Amino acid sequence: MEPKIKVAHLSKVFSDTKTGIDTQALLDIDLEVNDSELFCLVGPSGCGKTTFLRIVAGLETPSSGAVYLGGHIVNTPGPDRGLVFQEFALFPWRTVAENVVFGPEISGIPSSQRKQIANKYINLVRLAGKEHKYPKELSGGMKQRVAIARALANNPEVLLMDEPFGSLDAQTRNLMQIELLRIWNETKKTIIFVTHIVDEAIYLADRIAVMSASPGMIKEIFRINIKRPRDSTARSFRSYKRKILNIISAEVGDFST
Amino acid sequence: MKKRRLFRILSIAIFLLIWEIAALLVSKPQIFPMPIDVLIAFKVLLLSTGPAGVEWAGELLGHSLISLTRVVAGFCIASLSGILLGIVMGWWQPIRNLIEPIIEILRPIPPLAWIPLAMLWFGLGFKPAVFLIWLGAFSPILLNTIFGVESTSKNLIETAKTLGAKQRELLLKVVIPSAIPAIITGLSVGFGVGWMCLVAAELTGCNSGLGFMIMYYHWTMEPAKTIVGMLMIGFIGLLIFMILKRIENKLLAWREEI
Numbered sequence: 001m002e003p004k005i006k007v008a009h010l011s012k013v014f015s016d017t018k019t020g021i022d023t024q025a026l027l028d029i030d031l032e033v034n035d036s037e038l039f040c041l042v043g044p045s046g047c048g049k050t051t052f053l054r055i056v057a058g059l060e061t062p063s064s065g066a067v068y069l070g071g072h073i074v075n076t077p078g079p080d081r082g083l084v085f086q087e088f089a090l091f092p093w094r095t096v097a098e099n100v101v102f103g104p105e106i107s108g109i110p111s112s113q114r115k116q117i118a119n120k121y122i123n124l125v126r127l128a129g130k131e132h133k134y135p136k137e138l139s140g141g142m143k144q145r146v147a148i149a150r151a152l153a154n155n156p157e158v159l160l161m162d163e164p165f166g167s168l169d170a171q172t173r174n175l176m177q178i179e180l181l182r183i184w185n186e187t188k189k190t191i192i193f194v195t196h197i198v199d200e201a202i203y204l205a206d207r208i209a210v211m212s213a214s215p216g217m218i219k220e221i222f223r224i225n226i227k228r229p230r231d232s233t234a235r236s237f238r239s240y241k242r243k244i245l246n247i248i249s250a251e252v253g254d255f256s257t
Numbered sequence: 258m259k260k261r262r263l264f265r266i267l268s269i270a271i272f273l274l275i276w277e278i279a280a281l282l283v284s285k286p287q288i289f290p291m292p293i294d295v296l297i298a299f300k301v302l303l304l305s306t307g308p309a310g311v312e313w314a315g316e317l318l319g320h321s322l323i324s325l326t327r328v329v330a331g332f333c334i335a336s337l338s339g340i341l342l343g344i345v346m347g348w349w350q351p352i353r354n355l356i357e358p359i360i361e362i363l364r365p366i367p368p369l370a371w372i373p374l375a376m377l378w379f380g381l382g383f384k385p386a387v388f389l390i391w392l393g394a395f396s397p398i399l400l401n402t403i404f405g406v407e408s409t410s411k412n413l414i415e416t417a418k419t420l421g422a423k424q425r426e427l428l429l430k431v432v433i434p435s436a437i438p439a440i441i442t443g444l445s446v447g448f449g450v451g452w453m454c455l456v457a458a459e460l461t462g463c464n465s466g467l468g469f470m471i472m473y474y475h476w477t478m479e480p481a482k483t484i485v486g487m488l489m490i491g492f493i494g495l496l497i498f499m500i501l502k503r504i505e506n507k508l509l510a511w512r513e514e515i
Contacts, residue, residue, distance in 0.1 A: 091435075
């Protein structure tokens with residue numbers, strides 16, 4: 001089967017124009033993500049996982065190599081790839097419903113249809129009754145639900161999530177992980193999920209790519225063969241965790257010496 | 258709430274009392290009138306025939322109407338030009354680089370320094386007054402709009418891009434809405450400066466309006482009437498500020514409370 005996303009020999013160099021120093025953020029990344037797959041990227045901070053996601057989103061251009069979505073090369077942002085930021089990034093002057101239909105509004109869908117779309121996705125993320133609230137009236141978890149609904153309302157091919165639960169408290173985070181799995185089950189979307197928390201990745205992912213820092217490279221890809229819902233105290237879970245943490249700590253160790 | 262109102266009344270009463278005592282001590286009503294003199298002057302000005310064109314309104318309200326027309330005209334032109342240019346300059350850096358030096362040179366010149374040229378170019382009356390109000394109100398509106406546009410969150414712009422927004426939608430649906438609080442701040446500051454310029458313009462370059470009225474009664478040595486004019490200038494300014502504040506609160510219901 002054709003992969004949904006194909007990343008070929010992707011590298012990214014950031015040049016600091018003031019100091020003239022080049023930083024190799026990503027080096028020769030090869031990756032394939034299948035349709036309806038929940039794919040996680042983990043790695044130490046500064047390993048370029050956010051940069052990687054931004055390139056897939058089309059917000060950065062690669063220095064070399066390319067990203068293909070359904071066989072077509074990606075080089076600008078587009079509604080076929082929905083991005084969810086850690087900071088929610090809701091439009092504060094728009095209500096929940098108006099935030100959710102931002103994408104459809106731009107693509108010129110008439111307002112009667114937009115209403116249906118808003119309802120559908122607000123129900124999907126379980127925010128019925130909050131349609132007319134402004135973001136300032138919502139908790140962090142609710143804000144992130146709106147952001148997910150907004151990304152999905154465009155019916156994208158892929159959902160890109162950049163540490164989406166990073167600013168939530170532990171309880172809300174766990175709840176949102178469960179919710180994400182439910183939403184993923186209902187929508188069958190391809191998801192690329194970036195996190196630095198290994199537990200989160202193992203709890204969610206079909207496959208996990210472990211990255212190393214400076215330069216950002218993919219060290220190893222694990223397929224998580226545990227039935228969902230996964231129990232983070234189970235032996236199989238901990239064994240994946242140990243393997244992944246070993247790679248990351250070896251990396252961080254290399255870096256500090 | 259009730260207590261606050263009580264304090265307000267008390268505050269005004271104390272002010273009037275101090276005024277009264279000071280006037281009694283000075284005891285020269287022709288240079289320092291008492292509150293009661295001002296009240297009488299107020300009644301007289303309310304009932305006397307108004308300036309040309311608005312005779313029916315009485316002197317005080319007639320001059321007020323003329324001043325208001327001028328300030329509304331000047332302020333509207335300033336708002337329109339300041340907001341439009343501000344958006345263009347905030348969004349397109351090359352245009353900003355092109356225009357900014359001119360503004361930087363002209364901005365430190367106080368609007369009042371333009372009075373001679375305003376009179377030379379536009380004569381007396383409506384036009385030079387509107388020109389000066391525009392001059393005064395324009396730069397706060399422009400600068401605040403530029404600030405609002407350029408401080409649009411990068412995250413929001415990127416989010417909109419990933420949702421399919423192109424330049425036009427970014428500007429109309431992200432940048433402008435997010436700049437509105439700053440634009441409204443610019444409008445209030447701009448109005449304040451414009452109102453000040455109006456009075457100055459009328460003091461020198463007009464023969465109607467509240468500024469003219471207070472100067473006229475200075476010449477006729479009727480300070481009570483001058484004070485009525487001053488109070489009216491303050492009152493109208495306050496009223497418009499309150500209206501702007503109300504519009505702001507209505508428009509910005511979404512904003513986080515600080």
